Amino acid sequence: MYVREQIRHWPLVTKLLVVCALMFAFGYAMVPIYRVVCEITGLNGYLDAGPRAAAAAVDRVDTSRKVTVQFVGQINGNGPWEFRPSERSMQVHPGEIYTTTYYAANKTGSARAGQASYNMTPGTAARYFAKPDCFCFTRQEFAAEEGRKMPVxxxxxxxxxxxxxxVTLSYTLFDLGSDG
Structure with a gap:
């Protein structure tokens, strides 16, 4: 009798295992799906920002137009950091390459790491805004009481x-702690 009940549950167990496998596959596929969505919509500031794209944009500088770029810096939570843009805003010509900096300082007596993520408003501007070089691409290591300017x-x-x-470019600095 016990064996019959076990055999009777095998179709259900098989279906549940298939559902689990499909859920795992869907979770695994989310990264490339997200990348494609970002490419299509410009979400998360995704734009082909390689040397070819930069050169193409520079060849088409629109000197008849100026766009105000505002810079915002904030700290996630109450981390032991000082973080701010070096300048609050810039007037830029579309197609021209610019560099600005953000200042970050570790306000503790021990080494710490931080990483910044960014957000852009309005969302429609994200697909037209590129950052070929940014401090936000890598983890930032700071010695005790160290402060420095970081370029974007x-x-x-x-x-x-x-x-x-x-266009507003906003960075949030996340504290990764003393051992990351």
Missing amino acids: TFFIDPDLPEEVNT
Whole structure:
């Protein structure tokens, strides 16, 4: 009798295992799916920001137009950091490459690491904003009480819609602790 009940449950067990395998496969596929969505929509500031894209944009500098880029810096939670943009805003010509800096300082007596993530508003501008070089791409290691300026190089594609006159680039610094 016990063996019959076990045999009767095998179809259900098989279905549950298949569902688990499909869930795992879907979770694994989310990274490339997310990348494709970012490429299509410009979400998360995704733009082909390689040397070829930068050169193409620079060849098409729109000197007849200026866009205000505002910079914001904040700390996630109450981490032991000082973090701020070196300048609050810049007037830029679409297609021209610019560099600005953010200042970060470890306010503790021990070595710490931090990493910044960014957000851009309005969302429609994200696909036209590229950062070929940014401190946010890598983990930042700081010695005790160390402070430094960290550069971000960017350009706005000249195809940015005309109605977008102001873009805000906001970074949030996350504390990774003393051992990361």
